[in-house]
Amino acid sequence: MKILRIIAQVGVLYLFFLAGEFLQKQLQLPIPGSIVGLLLLFVLLLLKIVPVKMIEEGSSFILAYLPMFFIPATAGIMNHLDIFSGKGLLLIGILVISSVITMAVTAHSSQWIARRSKGLQPRRRIVVGIGKKEKEA
Amino acid sequence: MNLLLALAFIALSVGVYLLMSMLYKRYRLPVLLPALTATFTVVVLLLGLHISYETYMIGGEWINRLLGPAVVSLAYPLYKQRHVLWNNLPAVLGGTFTGLLVGMFSGLLLALWFGFSKIYVLSVLPKSITTAVAIQISGNLGGDASLTSVFVMIAGFTGAIGGPYIIKLFRIRGEAGIGIGLGTASHALGTAKALEYGEQAVSMSSVAMTVSAIVGSIVGPVAAWMLYH
Numbered sequence: 117m118k119i120l121r122i123i124a125q126v127g128v129l130y131l132f133f134l135a136g137e138f139l140q141k142q143l144q145l146p147i148p149g150s151i152v153g154l155l156l157l158f159v160l161l162l163l164k165i166v167p168v169k170m171i172e173e174g175s176s177f178i179l180a181y182l183p184m185f186f187i188p189a190t191a192g193i194m195n196h197l198d199i200f201s202g203k204g205l206l207l208i209g210i211l212v213i214s215s216v217i218t219m220a221v222t223a224h225s226s227q228w229i230a231r232r233s234k235g236l237q238p239r240r241r242i243v244v245g246i247g248k249k250e251k252e253a
Numbered sequence: 254m255n256l257l258l259a260l261a262f263i264a265l266s267v268g269v270y271l272l273m274s275m276l277y278k279r280y281r282l283p284v285l286l287p288a289l290t291a292t293f294t295v296v297v298l299l300l301g302l303h304i305s306y307e308t309y310m311i312g313g314e315w316i317n318r319l320l321g322p323a324v325v326s327l328a329y330p331l332y333k334q335r336h337v338l339w340n341n342l343p344a345v346l347g348g349t350f351t352g353l354l355v356g357m358f359s360g361l362l363l364a365l366w367f368g369f370s371k372i373y374v375l376s377v378l379p380k381s382i383t384t385a386v387a388i389q390i391s392g393n394l395g396g397d398a399s400l401t402s403v404f405v406m407i408a409g410f411t412g413a414i415g416g417p418y419i420i421k422l423f424r425i426r427g428e429a430g431i432g433i434g435l436g437t438a439s440h441a442l443g444t445a446k447a448l449e450y451g452e453q454a455v456s457m458s459s460v461a462m463t464v465s466a467i468v469g470s471i472v473g474p475v476a477a478w479m480l481y482h
Contacts, residue, residue, distance in 0.1 A: 129326050150389060154327055161328060171328075179323075179326055179329070185317075188314065189313075189402050190384075190399055195306055207364065210360060211360065211380055212407065212411050214408075217356065219411075219412055219419050220422075221356070222437040222461075223348070223352075224425065224430065225348050227348075229347040230341065
């Protein structure tokens with residue numbers, strides 16, 4: 117029975133994807149339809165219009181096997197094997213450097229903001245769901 | 254005939270994936286991550302058997318169709334951790350937004366500077382975003398999905414393997430910063446690495462990964478537009 121529930125729930129997720137695509141086209145939104153679907157589902161979950169039980173197992177299933185769904189798209193690299201030689205290696209270096217910068221800038225700016233927003237609201241905040249007090253940054 | 258071919262290629266992809274994830278579960282080495290090894294095996298098999306990518310995609314396309322609902326399903330972990338998001342909203346939003354901007358422009362400008370053509374530059378753009386979303390952003394902008402997918406992996410490995418060195422080198426202290434940094438720069442691979450820094454780092458990283466996918470899908474097209482118009 118569990119497998120049927122998973123299939124049905126993946127179907128629900130698919131409907132959200134289709135709704136997102138539809139809205140994206142109708143409203144000429146600049147973001148992908150799947151992201152519109154994600155936001156739509158997130159909002160409906162928050163408003164309790166869609167009960168979390170309705171998508172829980174389907175989402176967990178997809179997320180558990182997520183890398184499998186990338187295989188066909190990624191395999192297209194067989195038509196671009198030149199990026200692993202010559203000038204392509206330069207691109208790999210660029211990606212690594214840019215990723216290092218991304219991580220450093222993100223971490224420091226988020227901590228800077230966290231410190232400032234704590235200064236404005238001196239009450240101690242508890243991270244719900246973890247039960248651990250936020251560490252001083 | 255096409256249906257049989259499609260089924261065979263689907264079975265091949267799923268089979269290789271399951272095999273490779275068993276291998277990964279046994280040894281737990283980052284280089285054995287199924288996303289890497291399974292794709293590598295499929296590519297080697299296709300090249301060895303002289304099967305074109307286009308032929309493989311007769312089946313692959315069906316798996317590809319699940320990428321849309323896969324993106325939608327990211328709403329579930331975000332919902333589960335909504336309290337983490339609300340309690341740290343300025344830090345998560347501000348951090349991912351700043352990081353994404355700097356990350357996208359540093360990648361774009363470096364690639365342009367070294368004279369890479371448009372398709373490569375646009376494929377580099379969404380590198381820090383989780384694969385399912387990055388592929389779509391890249392495709393919409395005129396990049397190549399498979400290049401982007403490989404670039405996303407490289408960004409992921411940078412955080413998963415280089416993370417501890419980056420944390421030391423740039424003196425990143427505090428679980429929140431580490432988590433948001435790893436999630437924004439290195440998506441799911443970064444989030445897996447965040448496990449080593451504590452629960453708060455993991456949940457921050459997971460939230461940051463999804464938020465940066467949403468923010469990135471808005472910022473990405475704007476950045477591409479600024480460059481090519």
